[in-house]
Amino acid sequence: MILLIILVSFVLGGSAFAWPDNRTRPRLLLVGAAVHLAGVISLWIHPEGPVLSGYIFLDAAGKVVVSTSSVLFLASAIYAQGYLQRRADRDNRVFVGGLLILLSAMTTVGVAQHLGVLWVAIEVTTLATAPLIYFNHNARSLEAAWKYLLVSSLGIALALLGTFFLALSGAGPGGPKSLLLDDLIRAGPELSKPWVRTAFVFLLVGYGTKMGLAPLHSWKPDAYGEAPGLLGALMAGGITNFAFLSVVRVFQVMRAAGEAPFASDALLALGLLSMALAAVFMAGQRDFKRMLAYSSVEHMGILAVALGLGGSAVGGAFYHVVNNGLSKGVLFLAAGNIHRAYGSKRIDDVRGAMRRLPISGPLFLAGFLAVTGTPPFSPFWSEFIILNGAFSSGRWVVGAFFLLFLAVIFIGMGATVLHVVQGDDRGAPGQPGFKDGWLTAGPPLVLLLMVLALGLWLPRALQGLFQAAAHLVTGT
Amino acid sequence: MRSLADMAFILVVVLDLFVLASSRLGAAIRAVALQGALLSLLALLLASSGHNMGHVLIVAGGAFAIKAVLIPWLMFRAIREMAIRREMEPLVGYVPSMILGGVGVVLAFAFSRGLPLPMPEMHTFLVPTALATVWTGLLLVVSRRKAVTQVLGFLVLENGVFVFGLLLTDFMPVMVEAGVLLDLLAAVFVMGIVMFQINREFSSLDTDAMSSLKD
């Protein structure tokens, strides 16, 4: 089943390149998304064991990320029908094909139990998304695509080096001589310590670049700023979550090797730095899509802090993965609509979105509230759990900084969002004929309702899943 | 055999320093091509006897074909088609680059003392050479302005990672080796496409002209 989902998406992506009709090609996205979601649901009902001699297995942590992405991809696929219809002037061959291959690669990351397979899959996600950033075919998006490709490729090369180091750490006499996660974890204390430490540094830098942790985040504002909103949603709500999963896998090995304190300190440092940087750069941000990029940096920082805190905060981290994925979907899709309606991303030009776009405007506002951790939306609960973990383990300073950054970000982001959303839209530039339609406003609305629902009531099954995932990481 | 591998490693580092110092694109591309050829030679030299000989030949042959032939050819085509001025203007001057490269080599040797190889029969120059080459690649990407030289820096970085991969040819499956070659191939192809398009959007291949996106 797992292999089936991956292969179907990949084959659909390939056939998208061969599909002759521009108008009907986006339907392939719907087919791919539906098959994927159906597969994931069936895996929930009938869990599968390891496949391909243990290389592929959907464990609890993977299940969290894969399920979130599946839902997000379906929403995006429906949105894409409306979006690509309005952009019928553009050839969407690369776009549709790339998105389906991205889905296939992301799923592979989620189910990879072999660090080499994980690496190859992450690399494919980079290669699949770079041409998509260039969808608007102008100078700015070319610059964004170039920066994205260069920085991500650098990160991936360093991650490969780290993977090699990890393999070498287990290559001594009697060592596991393998990159399978289980083998490495089992052999934990025998792994050669200097190699494991150096491996962690390179892997954190490499996968951290894909996540967009500071100071490796320089590609994010440009890439998310210039990419179409749909792609931004999948990148911010999908790829970054899978990059986080890769960091989690590495952390599992580190903990088994007894290097957890070292790894936790590094994660805490990078996480807090990311949040601080996001807070600083969001203030006075004049481009609301770049603002969303910094919000993504902030949330990756939150995830890193949670992983570094350990203990009960890790369950909160996995909960936050879900919340982050869904709320970024809301924000980016709504922002995409606003961009289309006004023809500009700058807050100098955009105001009164609530009037012009009666669904997307309020959605943007609600998404902002959700993503900054306002109750009753679910991110409030995940951030609360993480904060609780910080204080209950005695890390007062970390918790204090965490709160401080969240507050500053709320204020900074709020200024921009309120400016965009409120006011009078007379006199603001605009594309005639762009109104909220079911296809473009429906998906973000549904995603927001999910975020609200999860905040009001967290199903027992999900709770159990987060606990199981946390158990994988912390062993408690 | 051992001294030949010795010389090959040292020559790889000397080529790193040469690329750091070179201001002519043609010379730099040829140096990186030569480095690729040396790496494929090293793959053959370091293979422990018997074991997996077919696989080693594939890796060595593939590395040679891609690193020493295909990619330099692509790059020469790129600079010819775009009539790029042969000189590059770096952010960090040539002399500081060379000095930083030298410092990197020294640090690489120092660090590799703390990283004992688990298989003692493996070559002692391998880790320092790999680290020094990775450092050179990073330095090139960060300090050079032209897109072509940034790609060149990335290739040097890849070479460094490949040197490390050589350590694993004994017991690691094909997948990781294929990943390295895939990375190199794919990244350069896509970069190449972007590069060609970069030339059509801007009038030069100067990444300084690509700084319109900022906060």
Next chain:
Amino acid sequence: MILRALFQIGILLLLPPLLLGVVNRVKAIVAGRRGPPLLQGYYDLAKLLRKGSVYSRTTTWVFRAGPVVGLAAVATAGTMLPVAGQPAIFSFSGDFVLFAYLLALARFATALAALDTGSSFEGMGAAREVSFASMAEPALFLCLVVLARATGSLSLSGMLGPGLAPAWSGAAPALLLSAIALFVVALAENSRIPVDDPSTHLELTMIHEVMVLDHSGPDLAFILYGASIKFFLFGALFVRLVLDLRVQGIWGAEAAFVAGLVGFAVLVGLVESFMARLRLNRVPQMLVGASVLSVFALVLLLR
């Protein structure tokens, strides 16, 4: 013993102009000409010694002392260099530092004399020469340190003596790198292409020649002779580093040494013929590159 010492002094004093003649001959042959006779250097020196000197009114005793000090320093440095297969006339621990600084003293005297003329051209040449030397010296010292580390001796005679051949079998790459660096330094210190063109007549492109523009007669003879001895010194360093001089036969080592020197001169001539002169701002890069190569060689030895 006495014979060998006499041979050493003799070769130091008599051979250098011949080496420069070889260089010029090689360059001419490669260019398709017949070229000056090999003994031209001697004829030039004899001619100059017979002439009188003209001194400008702005110069002082410094100008007159420059060539003398230069020649004396270089010749003294030569006594510390082991020629053929023997140790040097004077050798003690740390003599390579004195060697390098005697050469620096010679350069200093020439530069002072150039500044003493009060002409802006000589000043420009002196400034250029000294700034290049400031980068060539670290490279030279690093080469010598590599040698010292490889042979375990702190004296030139020890470094280039019997301990060198076993060092080559153990640390060949490092020594090869430092030999390349030494060759580059030799080109720089002797004002050869690609650093400086000895046959240029355009003042703006001169470095070394412009410093000696105002000297005439015996002074100029001393300067030319000193330059040729300096060339001989670097050649001897290079040849001793690269060749194994334990040749059998009565004067086997000496003959090998002279042959090696002639080979060095031919090599320099070829390099000069096939390379163009570097732009002035590229010369520091070349010299720093030589230093970095030596550092790399040192790291290989320290490992």
